[in-house]
Amino acid sequence: MRYDIRDQLSKRDGEVGLKVDAPAPRGTDVEFVGNVTGRITLRNVGAELMAWGRLNALARMPCGRCLAEHEVPIEFDFSEACGFAQIDEPLSYTQVTDESEPAPIPVLDGGVIDISELVRQLLVLHLPARSLCRPGCRGICPACGANLNETTCDCGREEIDPRLAPLRELLQ
Ligand SMILES: [Zn+2]
Ligand SMILES: [Zn+2]
Structure with a gap:
């Protein structure tokens, strides 16, 4: 999930709107059907970035009672403070263990941003802990x-x- 942002975020109050339509990042522990879609706006507020928007995804989860795989639509609005990190290896961010830390957003060469880790953390945060394949399974x-x-x-x-x-x- 890489975007060319040029220098739109380099100055305070710089803002960029991103259209999301890509496969779910790896590392969410569940399988997703189709792409994650939605919009994310990023804004430079000084020491950090604010990220807000809306995401949609379709997770495939085992039923909490009978284990049958079924599809669970996930749709949510969010507003998060994010760290701004200069890094050249975005894949090293896919295994962040401390979920209480702000989601790091790797910036490559100052002009390309990778929001995979942000999206991964948002999806994990909004997945239901337990889902039933049907009401009253x-x-x-x-x-x-x-x-x-x-x-x-x-x-x-x-x-x-x-x-x-x-x-x-x-x-x-
Ligand atoms: Zn029996
Ligand atoms: Zn069931």
Whole structure:
């Protein structure tokens, strides 16, 4: 996600608007379907950059109950303070471990900016911790592993109140 910004951000109050339409940066732990799209505005506010805008993405996540892969639309507005770093190797930024640090935005040769790490951190921040494949997913039987959305199993019947057991015998 590199952009040629010339010297638009070199002076205080310099601002640049970026149209985002690119595959999700690596290192988000989930797979994305299609491109991340949206807009990001960067503004030089002195010691740091302000970044704000809106991003859209489609994540593919396992269901929190039955593990079925499903697509989760993600759309959010954001406003972040970012570090401004001169660096020639943007890939070294893709493994930032301290998420409390401001997202570093590598600037290459003073004229090209790489917002991959900023976008990666924003996506990670806005991914739901848990997502269900459908409202009221029935999950997986902990005893036999059957997907209870697709089938039923007999495991639960063993937990019938013993006082009702004679009645159950009659019904079978
Ligand atoms: Zn599910
Ligand atoms: Zn079962």
